[in-house]
Amino acid sequence: MNSILIVDDSENILMxxxxxxxxxxxxxxxxxxxxxxxxxxxxxxxxxxLMDMEMPVLNGMDTLIELRKKGYTVPVIMMTAGDFIMLREKALESGAQECIQKPFNCFELIRLIKRLTPG
Structure with missing residues (x-):
């Protein structure tokens, strides 16, 4: 069974x-x-x-950059409710596989996750 780490400061989104x-x-x-x-x-x-960009303590973009510095190659999909075009470009340049805009289509997200995960 594949595992997915969901990083978001909204409990409703996590649930x-x-x-x-x-x-x-x-x-x-x-x-x-x-x-x-x-x-x-x-x-x-x-x-x-699957990680939100805007969070307290350490935001998603800085977390992504830190992950890549440490050599982790796990696929990352960033989520944002902000300026999508600018933030998507920055996320992809920083090592994300994709960036999606909130609110997102659940079926499209599942297809994307399946495409990026093994087996």
Whole structure:
């Protein structure tokens, strides 16, 4: 079973994505900020990461940059409710595989996750 680390400071988003991904047979792991995400990545080694850009403590972009500096190659999909065109470009340049805009289409997100995860 593939595991997905969901990083977002919104408990509602975490709960909704948990339900959605469990229905698709993913093991879900959660973090509410980038610092917590880095710890969970080291401990759990997820197959893919879905991460919000705007969070307290350590934002998603800085977390992504730190991940890549440490040599992690796990696929990362960034989420943003901000200026999508500018932020998507920055996320892709920083090593994300994709960036999606909130609110997003759940079916499209599942297709994207399946495309980026093994087996």
């Amino acid at each position: 909704a994505l948990d339900i959605m991904f469990k229905e698709e047979n993913y093991n879900t792991i959660f973090a509410s900020d980038g610092r917590e995400a880095l710890k969970k990545i080291e401990k759990n080694g997820p197959d893919i990461i």
